[in-house]
Amino acid sequence: MAIGAFAAVAFVVFPVLALVVPESSPFHVSAYWVTLIGKIMCYAIVALAMDLIWGYAGILSLGHGLFFALGGYAFGMYLMRQIGADGQYRMNMPDFMVFLDWKEFPWHWALSDSFVAQMLLVVLVPGLLAFVFGYFAFRSRVKGVYFSIITQALTYAAMLLFFRNNTGFGGNNGFTDFKRILGIPITTDETRIALFCITGAVLIGTLFLLRWVVTSKFGRVLAAIRDAEQRVMFCGYNTVHYKLAVWTLSAVLCGIAGALYVPQVGIINPSEMSPANSIEIAIWVAVGGRGTLTGAILGAGLVNGAKSVFTQAFPEYWLYVLGLLFVLVTLFLPQGVMGLFARLRGARA
């Protein structure tokens, strides 16, 4: 029901309001709102991915921003190539490379001209990194807080790496000033709405996929690992395989969310990899309610909605709100908003 209503809003009401309804009408939805809600839907995908590993498998990652940013960068490379010769320097090369006086593309840009290749990289790069990292970490039974801190160190190291100009990803400024996607101008209302609809579809698809995962036998084992890993091991399951699979899937979903995020927001830079960003993802899930998929979406929506309200109206108070949210939710709402709903419903019945 709820998903049907959401789909109707995402695919019919919003596009109509944004494109068909004239700008003078009070029902017209401006580009600002389309971008904002599209952005939040990307975050919701990340929150789902986070919920999958934290809520269902008990692995708290403080480095999911890295996978999100890697997906974003992979797609951003394609968008940079699409600028063609329309950059500041009128060269058939991204501006920052001209600025650094590079004559040819570095090796990792080899496939950047192809949409299909970059879409593959969006999935492969975060997936592969997560697989390799997860393989070593889970195999040597790094878990709990240790794992969290190492993932944080990982994203921190990546941020430092991407801040360097020589890494070939635009340094501080990252990628921005995109002009086209698949040859279509990127800032028109139609493109925005198209991206919005694709994001909505991916979000719904992710939700269905994860619902299937967590209700399957696989999901039951995950929950068992979360609650008593040693017992699961003694039952004859190889927990490493389960954890590795779910961890990689989660990273891939983050990468896809990042790829959807970049064309809508129009910029990607290394600050997306900062440890603070990654830890914020955890609070979205915590606010919504760990271990419930709708809770993750709800949490991403609530926190980011509040963030855009606060950072515009009272910018100096946002950090207080966010900080207190971390404290109060962990102290008083361990099950998040969804848990609160459940408790209220239980009290009434």
Add this chain to the structure above:
Amino acid sequence: MRTLLIILLAAAALLARPAVALDAGLVEKLGLGDSDEKVAAINALAATGDPQAAELLAALAEGDVQTAGKRVLVVKGDQATDAATGEAVAPLPKDREDVVANNRLRGAIASALAALKLVAPDRETRLAAVKALAGGADPSILPLVKKALAQETDPIIKPLLEWVAATLELSGGDRDARIAAIRTLGLSGSPSSKTLLLALLEKRTDGGFAEPDEDVRIEAQKSLRAVEDRLAWGERAGLAFAGVSLGSILLLAALGLAITYGLMGVINMAHGELIMIGAYTTYVVQNLFRAHAPGAFDWYLLCAVPAAFAVSAAVGMVLERTVIRFLYGRPLETLLATWGISLVLIQAVRTIFGAQNVQVENPVWMSGGIQMLSNVVLPWSRIVIIGFAAAVLAGIWCLLTRTRLGLFVRGVTQNRAMASCVGVPTARVDTWAFGVGSGLAGLAGCALSQIGNVGPDLGQAYIVDSFLVVVLGGVGQLAGTVYAALGLGFANKLLESWSGAVLAKIAVLVFIIVFIQKRPQGLFAMKGRAVEA
């Protein structure tokens, strides 16, 4: 050639000069000549070593020298004296013109005045003068340097003076003098000797050598090798010192965590902010001293150290009582809640002190440094911090092993239930231990305020590093923390010298990630069969 002539003239003048008067020809050139002549005159005057010349040059720098026709006058207020003879001139001539000292002249005057100060009776003045000349001097003052060298006995000034003399000989002297000069340069270990020697060995664009004399080149090559050897030693010593220094800073930042995380198992993401609070406390104490006791300003740190400890410890204990206590046994939730606290603390400091960095001044006794070799200076502030870190480490070791609180903390760490059974007030011990850990963060902040910027984001820069130190060192071990901090400090600086700061940092992070895979318990695992949480 012309300079040489003037030097000869000046030398002649030096021998035959009357008691008071300066060489009239030189003075006239100084007032009326073109730029080149003026510079030559300045250097020649300096070469006389005459105090009166010094006065004249100082007056020139001040803009007090004027010309009237052919006469050069020093005009102070409405008093005028003849620059050459020193006689008073009255009344003031009408048609006077200022002698304007441009930048080039000012440079020449400064070096000339420094040369004149080489024979001053005061040691500090001589040292300052020779250091000024080491930055570059005109060859024409060589006789004066030699004269100073003949009477110099100070063990620090004399080699410097010899070095200056050698650089001057190198560009002006005859062949034997130059070779001798090159040998002298070879005895020094300063980067500027290297530059000078390299210049001798350079090739011209047409393929020939800049230095035609082969013997000179061979000698220069030998000296260059000696200098480079010495420089390399200096670099190694500097690197080692930088490593120890960074290690001591990491140790200070991580010691508190070693207690709260290592011993108590609390993930305190607000640890960095407790460091920041310590730094801001130092800032406040500094301002109080400046406002109320400016005479004792140099000793404000003595007050700031306990204050930083107390304030951070108090904040930490309040946090423990109000938030962390309810999250024991739920490390992931503790992590998130303390992260939230850190955000609130950062924003609170921004609200109170502003988002900009604040200025924390070093006391006078901490500025400057020890000159170890010519290219290694050990700053006092760093040395003090290394000592401070050692003292804090000793203190915390005593606290843990020699006091009742330490005994309780260790007891609770090893077996909470049993400790409680034998009457240890575990809840209160938790609070105190957390307070000590937080207070240590405050001490780290106090130390960091002396060498870096103090701003609301100060703690964020250290939180990842200090967690890595604790994780690498192994939980529950002070010794592990020490080895890990020093090791990371060295590794960071060593890699930095090869690959630059950012890549070094990344390499260290990757190394730790790999290392944890191999030894998940850190360098020094706790012996025994700890129950998995």
